Amino acid sequence: MQFQLTEEHLMIQKAARDFAQNECLPGVIERDEHQKFPREQILKLAELGFMGMMVSPDYGGAGMDTISYVLAMEEISKVDASVSVSMSVNNSLVCWGLEKFGSEDQKQKYLVPLAQGRKNGELHIGAFLLSEPEAGSDATSQHTTAEDKGDYYLLNGTKNWITNGSSASIYLVMAQSDVSKGSKGINVFIVEKNWPGVAVGAKENKLGIRGSDTHSISFSDVKVPKENRIGGDGFGFTFAMKTLAGGRIGIASQALGIASGAYELALKYSKERKAFGKEIMHHQAIQFKLADMATKVECARLLCLKAAWEKDQHLDYTLSSSMAKVFSSEAAMWITVEAVQVHGGYGYVKEYHVERLMRDAKITQIYEGTSEVQRIVISRSILK
Numbered sequence: 540m541q542f543q544l545t546e547e548h549l550m551i552q553k554a555a556r557d558f559a560q561n562e563c564l565p566g567v568i569e570r571d572e573h574q575k576f577p578r579e580q581i582l583k584l585a586e587l588g589f590m591g592m593m594v595s596p597d598y599g600g601a602g603m604d605t606i607s608y609v610l611a612m613e614e615i616s617k618v619d620a621s622v623s624v625s626m627s628v629n630n631s632l633v634c635w636g637l638e639k640f641g642s643e644d645q646k647q648k649y650l651v652p653l654a655q656g657r658k659n660g661e662l663h664i665g666a667f668l669l670s671e672p673e674a675g676s677d678a679t680s681q682h683t684t685a686e687d688k689g690d691y692y693l694l695n696g697t698k699n700w701i702t703n704g705s706s707a708s709i710y711l712v713m714a715q716s717d718v719s720k721g722s723k724g725i726n727v728f729i730v731e732k733n734w735p736g737v738a739v740g741a742k743e744n745k746l747g748i749r750g751s752d753t754h755s756i757s758f759s760d761v762k763v764p765k766e767n768r769i770g771g772d773g774f775g776f777t778f779a780m781k782t783l784a785g786g787r788i789g790i791a792s793q794a795l796g797i798a799s800g801a802y803e804l805a806l807k808y809s810k811e812r813k814a815f816g817k818e819i820m821h822h823q824a825i826q827f828k829l830a831d832m833a834t835k836v837e838c839a840r841l842l843c844l845k846a847a848w849e850k851d852q853h854l855d856y857t858l859s860s861s862m863a864k865v866f867s868s869e870a871a872m873w874i875t876v877e878a879v880q881v882h883g884g885y886g887y888v889k890e891y892h893v894e895r896l897m898r899d900a901k902i903t904q905i906y907e908g909t910s911e912v913q914r915i916v917i918s919r920s921i922l923k
Contacts, residue, residue, distance in 0.1 A: 544610070551607045554587060555614035563619040568889050570621065570750040574742065576706055577622045577750050578662055584615075584626055585656025590664065594634050594654035598646050601654075605785075605847035609792045613840070616796025617803070620899040621750030623796065625664065627789035628702045629653065633665030633711055636782040637729075640770050649709055649729055658708070666707035667786075668698040668730075668756060669779055678713070678779050679722040685714035685763065692716070692728065692768070694736075694761040700906070704754025705739045708732055712758070713775050725775035729767040736761035747898035784857050786907050788846050791863035794871040794903035795839045801871075801878035801896045802832040808882055808891075819881070828881055832874045839867040858920040861913040868903035868910060875900045 544552065562580050570577055584590055592608045594600020608630060616623040637650040652658040653665050671682055683696025694714055701710075710730040717724030730737065740755035770778060806829055809820035819825045846859035875897035879886035886893045904910045 544606075548607060548610060551603065552610040552614060555589070555611035558584070558587060558589075559615045559618040563615060563622055567619045567750075568892075568895070570619070571895050572749075572889070574744070574749045576752045577619065577625070578706070580619070580622050581625055581664070581706075582657065582662055584622070585662075589626060590629050590656030591634050591654025592630055594638055594650065598638060599651040599654040600634070600638075605788065605850045606844060609788065609795075609843050609847045612789060612792035613796040613799060613843075616793045617800030619750065620793055620797055620896075621748045623793050624748055624751050624790075625703055625706070627786070627793060628667055629656070629664045631786040631789035632667035632782055633709070635785050636667075636711060636727075636769070636778060639781070640774070640778055641729075642766075642769075644766065645729060645769065653709060662706060663708050664703055664706060665709040665711065666701050666703040666756075667782070668701055668710050668712040669783075670698060670700045672697060672699055678776060678783075679725075681713055681715040681725055681775075683712070683714040683758065685712075685716045685726055685728060687716060688762075690765050692726075692763045692765070694728065694730065694758045694763050697755055697757045699740075699755040700743070701754055701756050702751055702906075704756055705742065705752045710737075710756065711769070713779055716772070720773060722776040723773045725779075726772065727769045727775040727778045728763045729769065730758075730761065730763055734761055745902075747895070747900070747902050749898075783907060784860050785850060787860040787864040787913070788843065788850065788856070790903055790907040791839070791843045791846065791860065791867040794864070794867035794900065795836070795843050797896050797900045797903065798832075798839060798867065798871040798874040799836045801875040801893050801900075802829075802836050804891070804893055804896075805829065805832065805878040805881040808885075812883075825881060828877050832877060835870040835874055839863070839870045842866055858917060861908075861916040861920075864903075864907065865910050865913045865917070868900070871900040871903055872897075 588601035591600035592603045596602045652663045657663050685692040685694050712728045712730050716726045736759045738757045743753040812819045842863035846856050846863045849856035878893040885891050
């Protein structure tokens with residue numbers, strides 16, 4: 540087993556770290572406070588090739604592996620999880636799903652500009668529309684309908700908790716076409732935001748990742764051409780499950796970055812802050828916290844990299860991605876709370892960053908399937 544990163548991986552890691560420090564850190568507190576979407580930062584990410592990292596160069600992507608993606612996600616998430624979640628959705632869910640399952644025409648028309656992150660000089664990213672008001676993690680319970688009208692589908696319904704909701708140009712939408720078939724009656728469609736009948740709801744006022752634009756999206760008699768269905772009739776549920784497995788690697792990496800970012804801030808502060816005549820790093824109570832933080836970060840990192848490696852090796856990574864997502868998200872929540880504690884009163888104010896990381900950490904336990912759902916996936920696998 541090889542535990543060392545390649546020279547190429549180290550270069551990608553450094554590029555992501557430099558980008559996070561130079562482009563994301565300035566203004567991150569203001570963007571969080573005012574819920575400002577980080578458009579400029581994401582456009583610059585696109586210039587680096589990070590919005591289509593794993594897409595083949597044949598379709599405008601950077602052709603990197605999943606390990607590179609995990610490394611970049613961690614570094615950017617250390618500083619601004621609102622930037623990294625937009626990057627994650629475009630990479631893991633939208634681009635990967637299109638490249639893996641889309642037709643050649645769909646790839647040329649939609650994947651190429653999405654992998655580049657821009658079109659005609661403007662931001663061009665995608666969103667993944669699965670969740671509904673009454674169907675969060677239950678992908679089989681789709682109330683959005685797509686009625687077959689011959690050469691097109693008529694799409695009606697509402698999706699919520701949609702990351703990149705207002706900034707995306709392209710939506711991948713799961714909808715029920717035949718209720719009698721249950722999950723086998725679900726299809727997935729490529730929908731353009733500017734089509735008649737598509738409406739973007741108000742931005743959600745969230746606890747964390749406040750820069751990320753989370754919206755509800757509604758469809759009223761939207762005509763979707765037949766050629767915009769991905770895969771055969773009834774492929775939607777399978778598409779969602781396979782795509783979400785890779786998406787969990789992205790969210791696990793985001794949680795890892797939040798955790799490692801909080802740990803690094805706590806470690807730095809412990810060397811500067813004095814109490815009872817010496818730096819607090821010399822107090823055993825703080826040392827124990829830092830030791831546990833470092834251990835959890837390393838465990839989370841290894842789980843994320845293992846899942847990424849399995850994906851790159853074309854192995855079944857369902858179990859490993861669920862384990863990485865559960866552990867990393869719970870580690871992020873624990874570590875950020877402890878980082879606030881290490882900072883004491885300063886941890887409660889915005890300028891020290893750890894309170895924001897604590898708020899950002901919570902969502903990683905919820906989206907891409909809650910920790911409880913992931914435990915169901917894990918238990919089904921180990922009990923076979």
